[in-house]
Amino acid sequence: MIPQQFEYSAPKTLDEALGLLAEGARPLAGGMSLIPMMKLRLANPEHLVDLGRIKDLSYIREQGTVIHVGATTTHHDVESSPLLRGKCPLLAETASYIGDVQVRNMGTIGGSVAHADPSADYPAALQALEAKIILRGAKSERTVTAEDFFVDTFTTALEPGEIVREVIVPVDGDGTGTSYQKVLQPASGFAIVGVAVRLRKSGDKISMARIGVTGLSNRAFRAKEAEKALEGRTGTPAEIQAVAALVAKGVDANSDLHASADYRLHLATVYAARALAAALGRIA
């Protein structure tokens, strides 16, 4: 890597880091998105603040009905966490689809959501989980829903000087089934389309449906029309097909070398159906 010259700080405390960020420095987490951009000189930060040495920013903790995931928790830690695998398997499963082993060992959840790549995997799961994202600035802290956080391609609700401190996901108890299904872009491994589904049943009726979609358009989103159409149904194959078609309905789809808009929309339908069927099958 031959980037432009930059300053590098590795503070041990969050307050120290926030102080530097307030002065215009840029956070560095796993570097899996930032460093490739610096290599190409598409990003030329003057000052990097490495979040990696900050104590107590990497954790996975259960508290009541939610699980707190610290910003610098690596994809690997999420993927392999017994707590998440048991109580929020959708997040762990999604992490397992990110990149390759090296990327999962370095990349962090905070970095991924802050970067807001429209074909990143986490955002689909965070939408389906109705996750909350804690943003921390030098002076204050605020909580934003995943829905409000992802604004546009590479654009989030983060204000200058703020960092993602934590992601909060719900504990999904018995009666919930989830699944993440992804079409890999063959070169990069990112999602051409990724669909995260979270279903709950009461009796034989689906009482709650949450569907998060990534890769399809400028930002990850919740397919609310499809969710509504499924709630109250039993989830027959015909119902799943019909609901899956709604996931792609009316979406202004991305088009690139690897998939035209039409093909993406088609894949979203196919993979939504697969994710719905898998999630239904996993309801304990």
Added chain:
Amino acid sequence: MATTTITKTEKLVGKRIRRREDPRLITGTATYVDDIKMPGMLYAAILRSPHAAAKIRSIDISKAKALKGVHAVFVGEDTKDAGAVPCAASLPGLRVPHHNVLAIDRVYLVGHPVAVVVATDRYIARDGAELIEVDYEVESAVADPEKALAPGAHAVHPQWPDNVAFNFHQEGGDVAKAFAEADVIVKQRIVSQRLIPNSMETRGVVADWRAADRTMNLYTSTQAPHLVRSLVAQILGLEENRFRVVAPEVGGGFGAKIQTYAEEILLAWISMKLQKPVKWIESRRENFTCTIHGRGHVDFYEIAAKRDGTILGIKLKLIQDLGAYFTILTPGIPTLSVLMMPGLYRTPNISADIVGAFTNCSPTDAYRGAGRPEATHGIERMVDMLAAELKMDPAEIRLKNFVRNEEFPFPTATGLVYDTGDYSAPLKKAMDMADYDKLRKEQAEARKQGRYMGIGLCAYGEICAFGPSPATPAGGWESATVKIEPSGQVTVLTGISPHGQGEETTFAQITGDELGVGIDDVLVLHGDTSMVPYGIGTFGSRSTAVGGTALYYALQDLKAKVKKFGAMLLESEDVTLAGGKCTDNKTGKSVGFKEIAAAAYRAMKLPPNTEPGLVATHFWEPSNFTFPFGAHLVVTEVNGETGDVAIKRYIAVDDCGNILNPLIVDGQVHGGVAQGIGQALWEQAVYDDNGQLVTGEFMDYTMPRAHMMPWIESAHTVTPTPVNPLGVKGVGEAGTIGASPAVVNSVVDALSTLGVKHLDMPLTPEKLWKLISAGRQA
């Protein structure tokens, strides 16, 4: 610990012996160009054109020059005395664009070098390059060879408005008659897309000029160090005997490091100007845009046959996308495709026309297979289409047209003489391994269920062991020197330049067997022009077939001499050299290899008419190419919902003549098949209409990776070539050549129920999904 006794226990050739070069590679102790550091060494960064076609109005280097740490900045005008990037291929009427090492007046591809900054470290050099201001007058560009040939297209070189670099015609037999007499003629346009060779190590150069003794040391990641030396010395007007080129560890080449590149000339030139060692290491982005690409064919085929399937003739119009300028072999590559047009079939009548088209793209040149994958893809698709037209089984039509065993040596309509073969053997073996008849039944069953299952065959032939000198641009022989040291240990110097092929192992096997010593007693050295007398290099599966043969003959000379010394020491007339010693055939007394070596150098006494020392050199000129062959059989299933292709079985039966080391042959087959599947399913260099390379990063250019590969069932038939005494043909390209047609034929077969007759690569899921959904609607 090195062994100190010279012993020999077992025959080495034919064994699965692990590569002796691997420990240094996998422990990270090998020395690549970027590992070379010299006192006072400077670093170069090259500013490259962001435009595919533009006039350079002006260049302002003042800010770059003023940057602290920058030693020099050079632009095209400065380097006019550095000569031009060479092309060794020649064709009648060829238009050769002058390609200065840095652009002068205009740029004609994205990545065209415009200026170079030399600084104390690579970061400052790169910062300096960004401070250069170039005023471009941007022109429209042309990045597609068919569009380039259309009237009114942008002229890549203003002096040649038609963008035609050359027209080439070749014919054999009587094609007009063949087509007049044919019962059936099948026509198809077939594209072999542009590919980007990606070796793990990009290119890199260190140039170190020593003015006091007029010596140039050039370290470069190349497949052909001697050719680089001869060419760069000549271009810069330097003395060849004082010009040393070293190819240190080379991390892959695949044909993209045969060339002599602008940077090799430029770095040597800079080192002389600044009287300092200078290093340049290519970035991955530069590698994508500025190192050669491969393939780039648009082929228009016509095949004529009798109703019983007998092939009468083939016509080909071939448009070769040459790119903007030539590297060492650029215009010659498509002529290799024409040579191999008939494939393994008797095809008595052929005619071919090549049009070489300039485009505002990276030059095309030799990429693993160089012309033969394109030819094989063409003939093997056409034979399948012919079979479909005649409702024959694709295996049957192949078996019917193969050159027969008793017809070798077989003169082809393209002027080659196929050395030897048993062309039906690999096909029959592959079909046996697959249980072909059962597979066809399974396929019928799958079709009933609405599944798209395909069975694809490819019977390939290739031309290897480049090659007889009259047929190559720079000499096609190879050299070997073998030294038995006074200790008895053996050093081999070879003119080939292996960079992953494993000849440090196979050549030690050959040497061990011939001299009767163990593999650990042999060291194989290569890649340094000050050490090796001369050599042509490693490409075109020539290293073992030509370089190994040179070694074999050098060893025969040396064996005779060892036996003379052995006989002298044993006071015998009749000795055998084996098992690490010379034995008197009558008395059974023996003398060890070490004692013989010591005696040859100590020279207290010499055999009659014999010089001291044990060194032999042999330059070997082959009488012909070799022609390996084989058959690949691929079973695929296309997912009707998404268009994804799953390779269910991959069977490769290759005949490369005698096999010196099955492990290394496996590796060559596996890697080759991966690259061939890569072309069939994923890889493509995509330029947009402005000549911007869209697939300019690994994020967009799909390299095959291990987890994307099927299990490869590899087997062999063995038909030794009579062209060399080792009986080896070459296996470097076999997998690449066999794979793309086998995979495409399989997928076309899968979708034939939808009326699909042909598909161009890469077979992306979207392409197939569109066909399937259109077919379902129809």
